[in-house]
């Protein structure tokens with residue numbers, strides 16, 4: 170009986186901890202939105218965070234439409250990493266990257282539904298899904314999107330915090346030798362070395 174009670178207490182405190190982590194993520198997003206947002210980020214389109222019920226170590230954070238997905242692995246990360254992830258993923262929304270995803274998703278769906286009809290919608294679906302897939306898959310374009318999303322995070326939190334957050338993610342996801350991650354870290358170090366990174370400016374390009 171005593172063991173069962175101890176397990177119940179442990180589960181309750183674990184649940185409380187998860188609730189407080191979720192609140193911290195939502196607070197970070199709310200604070201970021203007070204600084205940077207687009208006109209469309211209102212009502213049902215307001216960005217929000219979904220925590221996936223997985224601890225898969227290699228699963229990073231990503232965004233689809235107005236939703237930021239994180240795994241349990243990131244849930245308890247340090248505050249500066251949380252800010253980095255929120256700023257970076259919000260950057261994908263602010264920069265319009267999510268619309269390329271949506272264009273691919275919707276045009277691909279239209280293409281599948283109208284397969285074999287030879288209709289104009291089918292042709293348009295093939296054209297737009299190919300075009301958007303190309304934009305998503307070309308490595309140089311993908312890198313540019315990541316760097317631009319990091320730039321929004323830097324504008325929100327400063328280069329030092331974002332660089333440290335990016336390093337934490339690179340180590341956690343085992344991406345220290347990935348060419349894309351190396352290029353992103355190099356860009357962040359350049360922001361930090363820039364004159365605007367002097368104390369009091371926080372290394373915030375474009376602010």
Ligand SMILES: [Zn+2]
Nearest residue numbers: 257261315318
């Ligand atoms: Zn990204």
